[in-house]
Amino acid sequence: MKSKNHDRAGQRYSRQREEILNIVRATKTHPTADWVYEQTRQILPSISLGTVYRNLNLLAEEGIIQRLVFEDGKVHFDGNVHEHHHFLCEDNGKILDVEKQYSSQLIEQLFKDTGLKARGCKIEFYGVSESEET
Amino acid sequence: MKSKNHDRAGQRYSRQREEILNIVRATKTHPTADWVYEQTRQILPSISLGTVYRNLNLLAEEGIIQRLVFEDGKVHFDGNVHEHHHFLCEDNGKILDVEKQYSSQLIEQLFKDTGLKARGCKIEFYGVSESEET
DNA sequence: TTTTAGATGCGAATTATAAGCAACTAAAGG
DNA sequence: CCTTTAGTTGCTTATAATTCGCATCTAAAA
Known part of the structure; x- marks a missing residue:
């Protein structure tokens, strides 16, 4: 089913955001934007890196995914939003x-x-x- | 006294490194490289930003200062190397x-x-x- | 002194990320 | 359905933070 990635004020459904969310949720590797981009491209070859950044940040702002910064200085994302x-x-x-x-x-x-x-x-x-x- | 900022294998004294270390040790603000650069310039006006980066990283590698990455995604330095x-x-x-x-x-x-x-x-x-x- | 490896300042190159914008489209209203 | 509207996209161009390359300079050992 389409994860409710648009079920919020001033936000509509998009296939790109759906796939990005699926991918982040499906992994435990705490991926960076770039990794998510590479994965998403395999399903939606014409997606742009900017779209991946925009959606990851948007999903993080909504609290649907988590944005984490580790010692490598890079931003990672995590589909697990429970305390851990x-x-x-x-x-x-x-x-x-x-x-x-x-x-x-x-x-x-x-x-x-x-x-x-x-x-x-x-x-x-x-x-x-x-x-x-x- | 000159803090022993060169007392290690393959490393010699430099005025720039000394001042950088002094400045990081003198503050509790967990400064970024850029802040340290601005401060150091007031004492050594011709120091370059590259030198500040090089020395901060070097001092951190030696364990003389700490390199920290916070949620803002930026690298901060800390002269306090005790557990905290x-x-x-x-x-x-x-x-x-x-x-x-x-x-x-x-x-x-x-x-x-x-x-x-x-x-x-x-x-x-x-x-x-x-x-x-x- | 001389020698030598480490250090500096400068500028150019990288990386990660954001911003600007015209074209595209989901979804609500008629 | 057809329109309308505002959110979204892909593209390109900025930024910001940090690193690299290199000729020149200098601590410090011989």
């Missing part, structure tokens, strides 16, 4: 999801320690994900 | 330091929950830092 954190593997560069509810605990602790009221938090773990034998 | 986290204020855009030891606790919990061994982690809190009355 990330583990960046220093070996293979992969980004693993950490689907654990660590935020509320930390936010409380932060408040006790500093008085700051956080609305949320993001945790980025880093290390090697696989065994290290050479 | 950040609070991004959604009002004024300021980045506050959270000098608390939350990492080891989380890393342990991550290991228990998933078996992943993290070497470290970064927490980014976000919310409004000041009272919200209008």
